[in-house]
Amino acid sequence: MGDFSTSFDEISELLQKGKAKEIVGAVEKALGEGAAAADILDKGLLTGMNIIGGKFKRGEVFVPEVLVAARAMNRASAALKPALTEAGVQSAGKAIICTVKGDLHDIGKNLVRMMIEGKGIEVLDLGVDCANEKIVETVQNSDAKVLCLSALLTTTMYMQKEAIDALKAAGLRDKVKIMVGGAPVTQSFADEIGADAYTADAATAAEVCRAFYN
Ligand code: B1M
Numbered sequence: 001m002g003d004f005s006t007s008f009d010e011i012s013e014l015l016q017k018g019k020a021k022e023i024v025g026a027v028e029k030a031l032g033e034g035a036a037a038a039d040i041l042d043k044g045l046l047t048g049m050n051i052i053g054g055k056f057k058r059g060e061v062f063v064p065e066v067l068v069a070a071r072a073m074n075r076a077s078a079a080l081k082p083a084l085t086e087a088g089v090q091s092a093g094k095a096i097i098c099t100v101k102g103d104l105h106d107i108g109k110n111l112v113r114m115m116i117e118g119k120g121i122e123v124l125d126l127g128v129d130c131a132n133e134k135i136v137e138t139v140q141n142s143d144a145k146v147l148c149l150s151a152l153l154t155t156t157m158y159m160q161k162e163a164i165d166a167l168k169a170a171g172l173r174d175k176v177k178i179m180v181g182g183a184p185v186t187q188s189f190a191d192e193i194g195a196d197a198y199t200a201d202a203a204t205a206a207e208v209c210r211a212f213y214n
Helices: 005-017 020-032 037-057 063-084 107-117 132-141 158-169 187-193 202-211
Strands: 093-099 121-125 146-150 177-181
Touching: 005 020, 005 037, 005 063, 020 037, 020 063, 037 063, 063 107, 093 107, 093 132, 107 121, 107 146, 107 202, 132 146, 132 158, 146 158, 146 202, 158 177, 158 187, 177 187, 177 202
Parallel strands: 093 121, 093 146, 146 177
Antiparallel strands: none
């Protein structure tokens, strides 16, 4: 294996500049040179997103710059998807995923979805800012075994609890295993709201999710 550090830096830079078209080319080039998909994700894309996140926090960049970086991130992860997906995996069943009500962040959710799909699980993606009524309706009308709730804001993480409470009220709590995650979420918060599992990253989320089908 060669040294891919330049490509990873280049991918991180392109992400920060929001160069959606160029970043797809750079990801494909790195894959072609033999770089591991997980390294492209961690050392290139997520490193770039963290740098942008730090600048956003310090007021050095604003929502428009973060939005173009997010668009580049979603395009680049889509280009990585075939390499992150295990070939020939047998279909195990269905899961539901969404970002909770009031929350528009979708990059982490999309990564979790991609990794779960990579384990042979069909994912019903309800998108961002998802109303509890929609969650309840989908749990009721689908044969999904797992519900994945993502939240990125300290103000929206409580919607994970409200979603669980809405399922309880509808008599559907035990129809699904509920997984929660997102930057502000912790194991103790997950325990407090009665979730079945908390994981800190997308790869672990996929492993834990897959285990619910065994
Ligand atoms: Co927002 N934002 N944002 N933002 N944004 C954060 C989250 C923030 C930490 C930035 C900061 O100030 N430092 C901050 C939250 C502070 C807080 O809550 N205490 C913040 C804020 C304040 C806001 C707004 C309020 C800003 C404003 O308008 N003034 C606003 C809110 C909008 C809303 O949701 N209602 C807002 C808007 C936006 C954009 C729209 C511009 C954009 C999102 C675009 C998009 O997603 N399409 C955006 C972005 C991109 C960020 C940062 C920079 C990056 C988030 C991200 O995608 N990270 C973020 C700062 C940061 O995180 N450094 C920030 C990469 C992603 C892969 O990580 O989503 O954490 P993450 O997912 C991880 C894990 O958490 C985990 O797996 C993933 C990777 O392995 N995971 C799960 C996620 N979901 C999981 C579910 C699971 C298991 C694991 O099981 C179900």
